[in-house]
Amino acid sequence: MSPIFKVAIDAMGGDFAPRAPVEGAVLASRHENTEVFLVGDVDKVQAELANFDSAGLPITVIPSKGKVEDHEPPALALRQKPEASILVATGLVKKGLADAVISMGSTGGTMAAAVIILGTIEGIERPAIGGPIVGSAPNQTILDLGANIDCKAPQLLGFGVLGSVFSSVLLQIKNPRIAILSIGSEEGKGNALAREATELFKNSGLNFIGNVEGNDLATGKADVVVCDGFVGNVVLKLVEGLGSGLAEQLRSMLGTAMPSDNVSKLIKELYERNNVVDSRGGGPVFGVNGVSIIGHGSSGPDTIARAVELARMCVDTKLIEEMNIQVPRVMATAG
Amino acid sequence: MSPIFKVAIDAMGGDFAPRAPVEGAVLASRHENTEVFLVGDVDKVQAELANFDSAGLPITVIPSKGKVEDHEPPALALRQKPEASILVATGLVKKGLADAVISMGSTGGTMAAAVIILGTIEGIERPAIGGPIVGSAPNQTILDLGANIDCKAPQLLGFGVLGSVFSSVLLQIKNPRIAILSIGSEEGKGNALAREATELFKNSGLNFIGNVEGNDLATGKADVVVCDGFVGNVVLKLVEGLGSGLAEQLRSMLGTAMPSDNVSKLIKELYERNNVVDSRGGGPVFGVNGVSIIGHGSSGPDTIARAVELARMCVDTKLIEEMNIQVPRVMATAG
Numbered sequence: 001m002s003p004i005f006k007v008a009i010d011a012m013g014g015d016f017a018p019r020a021p022v023e024g025a026v027l028a029s030r031h032e033n034t035e036v037f038l039v040g041d042v043d044k045v046q047a048e049l050a051n052f053d054s055a056g057l058p059i060t061v062i063p064s065k066g067k068v069e070d071h072e073p074p075a076l077a078l079r080q081k082p083e084a085s086i087l088v089a090t091g092l093v094k095k096g097l098a099d100a101v102i103s104m105g106s107t108g109g110t111m112a113a114a115v116i117i118l119g120t121i122e123g124i125e126r127p128a129i130g131g132p133i134v135g136s137a138p139n140q141t142i143l144d145l146g147a148n149i150d151c152k153a154p155q156l157l158g159f160g161v162l163g164s165v166f167s168s169v170l171l172q173i174k175n176p177r178i179a180i181l182s183i184g185s186e187e188g189k190g191n192a193l194a195r196e197a198t199e200l201f202k203n204s205g206l207n208f209i210g211n212v213e214g215n216d217l218a219t220g221k222a223d224v225v226v227c228d229g230f231v232g233n234v235v236l237k238l239v240e241g242l243g244s245g246l247a248e249q250l251r252s253m254l255g256t257a258m259p260s261d262n263v264s265k266l267i268k269e270l271y272e273r274n275n276v277v278d279s280r281g282g283g284p285v286f287g288v289n290g291v292s293i294i295g296h297g298s299s300g301p302d303t304i305a306r307a308v309e310l311a312r313m314c315v316d317t318k319l320i321e322e323m324n325i326q327v328p329r330v331m332a333t334a335g
Numbered sequence: 336m337s338p339i340f341k342v343a344i345d346a347m348g349g350d351f352a353p354r355a356p357v358e359g360a361v362l363a364s365r366h367e368n369t370e371v372f373l374v375g376d377v378d379k380v381q382a383e384l385a386n387f388d389s390a391g392l393p394i395t396v397i398p399s400k401g402k403v404e405d406h407e408p409p410a411l412a413l414r415q416k417p418e419a420s421i422l423v424a425t426g427l428v429k430k431g432l433a434d435a436v437i438s439m440g441s442t443g444g445t446m447a448a449a450v451i452i453l454g455t456i457e458g459i460e461r462p463a464i465g466g467p468i469v470g471s472a473p474n475q476t477i478l479d480l481g482a483n484i485d486c487k488a489p490q491l492l493g494f495g496v497l498g499s500v501f502s503s504v505l506l507q508i509k510n511p512r513i514a515i516l517s518i519g520s521e522e523g524k525g526n527a528l529a530r531e532a533t534e535l536f537k538n539s540g541l542n543f544i545g546n547v548e549g550n551d552l553a554t555g556k557a558d559v560v561v562c563d564g565f566v567g568n569v570v571l572k573l574v575e576g577l578g579s580g581l582a583e584q585l586r587s588m589l590g591t592a593m594p595s596d597n598v599s600k601l602i603k604e605l606y607e608r609n610n611v612v613d614s615r616g617g618g619p620v621f622g623v624n625g626v627s628i629i630g631h632g633s634s635g636p637d638t639i640a641r642a643v644e645l646a647r648m649c650v651d652t653k654l655i656e657e658m659n660i661q662v663p664r665v666m667a668t669a670g
Contacts, residue, residue, distance in 0.1 A: 213569070216576065230517075245471040253605065
């Protein structure tokens with residue numbers, strides 16, 4: 001029998017909180033060997049739980065006070081709300097009571113709580129966020145996607161090794177190919193940051209394949225693509241925006257050629273194929289010393305349950321342990 | 336009667352040179368009031384011309400020696416080949432013999448020739464390339480798209496005013512909205528470059544609307560979007576790559592739902608709607624003191640003829656004259 005997986009879910013985080021996290025917790029708790037801690041305002045969480053037949057399910061409600069709002073500066077909010085749901089939930093991991101924490105709330109808040117409470121892995125100063133963003137390359141991990149805006153070359157190296165471990169351990173990609181997102185495929189092409197990072201990667205021992213360009217993101221030429229969070233966030237949002245725009249175009253173009261139900265079905269299928277972030281439920285905070293998963297604010301219960309599965313995989317595959325071995329070794333090569 | 340428009344076409348530039356430029360010249364020269372100078376290796380150009388009934392058409396072949404290859408460092412190549420086709424063609428503009436020059440050859444070579452021979456507009460040190468890149472926003476001008484990699488804030492201001500004049504004069508957009516491509520829509524969000532540029536734009540007298548994000552590129556929230564050429568080129572190539580990837584997906588998904596001829600037609604239509612660069616034939620070298628149009632290397636004759644029309648519009652609307660008025664004034668605000 002496998003050991004019980006214990007997960008803390010931030011019941012107050014996300015656009016549809018506490019309803020969606022509570023329902024997601026109910027779904028997840030029906031999985032064998034899973035125990036859920038629902039962290040939030042007890043009255044609100046209990047009221048939502050009452051909508052489900054949760055008697056006998058391994059769900060424990062843990063009280064917290066307040067939450068980090070999307071518009072709040074995360075560090076300040078955490079100081080002002082020492083019992084905020086994300087702090088209490090992340091604290092359960094630190095105390096060893098939970099194996100992982102999941103939040104659909106403020107990305108900045110989740111990251112800040114993870115850094116403060118779990119700390120960063122040796123060699124990493126600030127964590128990163130990453131994941132697949134292009135439907136045609138669902139196992140391509142791109143990072144950073146917006147947490148680190150003005151980067152130095154060693155940070156890109158950090159993204160590379162974190163992505164490499166994630167790719168090999170969790171996605172089971174053997175000897176993952178690491179690339180820098182740049183312009184021009186030849187070595188040395190790109191901005192000053194890309195050129196400096198190239199030198200670091202060449203000495204890193206990672207399976208560095210050089211530059212990839214914007215178009216290569218669609219074909220998944222590399223398994224791990226690093227860029228500063230400014231570029232990554234522009235790319236992430238552009239892909240989202242183009243997807244929505246395209247759905248509109250297709251609807252108008254196909255309007256006469258196909259029955260409208262079929263058009264809707266097609267667009268839905270295309271959307272799902274391309275919404276790779278959602279299909280995995282979320283992504284880890286890369287670089288912190290514990291499993292903390294960030295989901296999309298708009299996640300529904302199914303997506304939240306998928307995030308729980310992702311967290312379970314991170315724990316089962318010993319992702320953090322492996323990062324603690326490989327990351328310091330690679331970061332030391334940057335001198 | 337309107338005056339004769341005289342255009343110099345680099346017959347040696349592009350993937351299908353000299354065939355495509357020669358045929359493009361034939362098409363363009365059939366337009367009333369148009370005179371074409373075809374600049375290239377005389378024997379090769381004449382041999383291609385012989386394939387067409389060009390007798391009586393206002394086409395003059397102007398001899399040149401050599402061309403700038405895509406892989407060559409442009410400045411070096413121009414020094415080594417002082418009679419290269421792009422130098423001779425651009426020289427015709429400088430001498431007043433042609434109103435505009437068009438090349439489908441090396442972008443770097445065309446830009447370098449324009450800078451060397453035509454010079455830059457007061458306040459601009461290095462030219463930029465720009466244009467629309469997203470099909471759903473065909474009149475949105477994004478620059479720089481790859482000519483200026485590591486930028487300082489005043490360069491972004493330069494892109495803004497060049498784009499603003501282009502947008503108002505050539506695209507007839509009244510009081511064009513200028514924005515910085517950044518992350519986060521609030522003022523002050525973004526990297527150091529975006530924040531510094533924000534201050535310059537606020538004092539510029541331009542119709543500055545703040546930041547746009549990646550997803551806003553699809554909706555055309557701003558008429559002119561500025562970014563450094565690294566970000567711009569990543570975005571340009573990503574949009575191209577996603578377009579190709581999507582065509583593949585659609586083909587496989589629609590394979591059973593529609594006759595394959597209809598699928599091909601739909602994909603072709605979607606491609607054309609989204610290939611906005613091609614629909615305009617090319618884009619100007621922004622910031623040089625004369626009309627120099629860069630087309631895509633893969634341009635066929637029709638696209639080249641459209642580039643001639645774009646050049647004619649630049650001349651007819653007095654684009655360069657207006658840039659010479661507005662650009663120095665705005666650049667002076669940056670101190």
